[in-house]
Amino acid sequence: MSTHDQIIHISDRAAEIAARVEDFVRTTVAPYEKDPRLGAHGPSDELAQELKALARHADVLTPHILPDGGHLTHRETAAVLIRSGLSPLGPIACNTAAPDEGNMYLLGQVGSPEMKERFLKPMVAGETRSAFFMTEPAEEGGAGSDPSMMLTTCQPDGNHWVINGRKTYITGADGAGVGIVMARSDDGACMFMVDLPDPAIRIDRVMDTIDSSMPGGHAVITIDNLRVPADQMLGQSGEGFKYAQVRLSPARLTHCMRWLGACIRANEIASDYANRRQAFGKPLVDHEGVGFMLAENLIDLKQAELMVYWCADVLDTGALGTVESSMTKVAVSEALMRVADRCVQVMGGQGVTADTIVEQVFREIRAFRIYDGPTEVHKWSLAKKIKRDWKAAQGS
Template sequence: MSNLLETTGISDRALDIADRVERFVRETIAPYERDPRRTSHGPSDELATELKALARKAGVLTPHVLPDGGHLTQRETAAVLIRSGLSPLGPIACNTAAPDEGNMYLLGKVASPELKARYLEPMIRGEKRSAFFMTEPAEDGGAGSDPSMMLTTCRMDGNHWVINGRKTYITGADGAGVGIVMAKSDEGACMFLVDLPDPAIRIERVMDTIDSSMPGGHAVVSIDNLRVPATQMLGESGEGFRYAQVRLSPARLSHCMRWLGACVRANEIATDYANRRMAFGKQLIDHEGVGFMLAENLLDLKQAELMTYWCADVLDTGAGGTAQSSMAKVAVSEALMRIADRCVQVMGGQGVTGDTIVEQVFREIRAFRIYDGPTEVHKWSLAKKIKRDWKKAQEA
């Protein structure tokens, strides 16, 4: 994977972490890809706990968070998270998976020392999973790609906030120990940290979805008179959307990192198949239609890599990177979809079986084109920016 390991601007410490993560995922975690504890709703918590124990022993658990509590730069994080994504189980083992990775980043930036000790540190140690409660059911008319439509409410009652509403597509809610709940007060959006499970937060069902890489799957949840101490609000009432933006740009990019690693591995598998399989008197790779697909994969992999590192560099300047992360999310997810589709096509019937991870990677990338904002929403947001920038130019 040396062609996907940038060295410019990456410390020797981060390069060493990336190398160790790659060896661990390839040698220790990849054999678990046939483990029967991988279910349609994601790996079981039993399996996830076992994998994290292996990562802890190998010294690669939560590798992007340093022992002193510091965080690798986004550029360095890319080098590490790409490696963790070489297996769909790698991010779970290394504790770099969504939503935990994004939630840890958010708490590291905005939580008080007391809340960090109570909620963040157990997550960093891999002892608790988390869930981010924002999206709401479409049938209720609630928030989806447009978070301003949020219907979940919160009101003060003494020294507690009382929260009511419904949420959907809540990744990892089933089995999570930490929840970040978004609700709307009279001042605007708010964020709360809660301990899970809680009887006031009821999982209505875990949905059957096209993807199957995240423990706990994706749940529909009812929140009925959830009482949260005022001390467990993140920041101030009405500041929730601002805090969400702290999380969203890096989280979008982290998805790009992990799934880029998965597509690197899928392409390796498809390439090996094309060089071993004979058809019509020669290796598949020697048939132009197949060889060209693998050549196109190399182009898309490199473009996805460059886009990921470019956006990481923007975030490392301290900029919010909203537009840049939208651009990266669209460009990388669409490129990875093309790669995953070609890998399936190159492998033919073998590509649609569960005998390799190629079929799963295809499903996961299809979902990635929707998660953290569909391609079309990001394009619409970018188009609005183009219009704003044009107006400013006319007024100058």
């Protein structure tokens, strides 16, 4: 166990797994960062499967889920997922990427034994990808940051449910084999497990977005009379929002873990550049304007790391962690944006090229500030809590 892992109290098993993951990502995955199979809508499925095969051989595939089906604690998961994020391709290779990681967690927590065998098992084995169908087009008045606005409907029909609606920003839908679809019944929100592809789920288009790390990109979807057997509903009709919270709080946190790893690596690259590059008679790092930016990066990275582990500890108590994950998502995404921006600035013209991953990390972190709830939505939610707590303290 490293001195760093001892300081932040990482268990021996997590430290051992994390060390193997870090070595694999740095030595085996990083050389693929210029692979021609990387496109605007993410790495191709061919590349993803090649990387997963390498991870399987190295015994680091889905490392946060134990051989007996158990899950590392959230604190242990942080140690592992931060290391998997040291390359934008690391989470794909290690099968710790979104949306699969969050979907696996949800199924592990609330799926029936039959669902786990049919849907979860091939996901854990890295044999299939998944998608989470929740967000809807804003121009149609659908659910975005406010899932209570959901317009997609589900109606019972014998021993099936029939689903109709539109979805957008559905990460990984193109090429996914498993889907979790949210829809609204007369009882409230519902979740369904579905096999993909299905002719009733049509990909209208895959959008061109600022980020490019997730296979399949982000799609606009039309669901037209999708028939789902009743036994493929997660839980009971009307329980969908409850299950969404089971997934969303940990998922916000694991995003923070992975992108923290990416920014650690970007800062390493920028620091190496600043020490090697000469300007005005001395290394860049000796110019205060540059050296201070790198110093500020160390501060932001450490604060982000501490927030991640604090929130992980809250979730490990069994708490839902909605407030804590909101605070962590805001603090970490904003801190990492500062880090990524400084890395680009330190490297100057080199920082805006694709010669290193710094440029991609900057784009990915900019998108991270929006997905899983924009900063402003989380602040609004926290402000509402402040008001509720104040009223409670006044006895009103």
